[in-house]
Amino acid sequence: MGLYNNIIRTVVLTAAVFFTVNTAKAQLFRGAVSAGAVISQLDGDEVYGFKHVGFTGGLGVMMPFNPEKADDGFQLSLELLFTQRGAKNSNIYDPFWYKADLNYIDIPLMVHYMDKRAGVALGVGLQYGRLIKTTERWKLWDTMILDMCRPVVTNNHSFDKNDLSFVADFRFNVWKKLKFDVRWQYSLIPIRKDFEYFNSFSETALEYKHWTRDFKSNYVTFKFIYVINEPDDNASKYSKRRR
Numbered sequence: 001m002g003l004y005n006n007i008i009r010t011v012v013l014t015a016a017v018f019f020t021v022n023t024a025k026a027q028l029f030r031g032a033v034s035a036g037a038v039i040s041q042l043d044g045d046e047v048y049g050f051k052h053v054g055f056t057g058g059l060g061v062m063m064p065f066n067p068e069k070a071d072d073g074f075q076l077s078l079e080l081l082f083t084q085r086g087a088k089n090s091n092i093y094d095p096f097w098y099k100a101d102l103n104y105i106d107i108p109l110m111v112h113y114m115d116k117r118a119g120v121a122l123g124v125g126l127q128y129g130r131l132i133k134t135t136e137r138w139k140l141w142d143t144m145i146l147d148m149c150r151p152v153v154t155n156n157h158s159f160d161k162n163d164l165s166f167v168a169d170f171r172f173n174v175w176k177k178l179k180f181d182v183r184w185q186y187s188l189i190p191i192r193k194d195f196e197y198f199n200s201f202s203e204t205a206l207e208y209k210h211w212t213r214d215f216k217s218n219y220v221t222f223k224f225i226y227v228i229n230e231p232d233d234n235a236s237k238y239s240k241r242r243r
Helices: 002-020 025-028 232-242
Strands: 030-043 052-064 073-090 097-113 120-140 164-173 179-188 192-198 212-225
Touching: 030 179, 052 164, 052 212, 073 120, 097 164, 120 179
Parallel strands: 030 073
Antiparallel strands: 030 052, 030 212, 052 073, 073 097, 097 120, 120 164, 164 179, 179 212, 192 212
């Protein structure tokens, strides 16, 4: 927990420093609301493909590194998001049916480079996620399929409540203050450790194999962002230049 506490403390302190600089120039801040969709998978669950679909949305604030260029160049952004992550497999030919719904409160701290002329932005950063709700369902076939992986039914490895992810995104102006954002996140440390599987053979069989895997969250979000107090003249210039 010490690592996560340090991360949270760093995020809060960094945001506080930026949000208290030039307080007399409050117009530099850009507030935003966002909403969109999530496609996700869990690396480590032996189920493949971004088949889980969820919702993401929340609030954000941005501040430029250069006060003279409020909507151009490098900006720091901080968001508070609700995100539905997880994994899903409904293939009847697989040895088990699996679905995990993981609801998170996510706090990404990112640095964006805004290209005013093109109306686009690129961003990278770190995200702290707090797991607030978990629903996990396994439906195992009674008849085992030999040489196909199967979770050990006595698994009691719960999901970690904390997640630290790398974040990268690309956004572009759609119309006036409305933007579209594509973002990829990947867990830097496991959200579940040493989950056990075996190959469906009996433990006494020579072919028996047993292994463990760590789970990591891997997902992409597609969302619309509305910048509340961006000047209309800037937003309209972006749209014209894109056309």
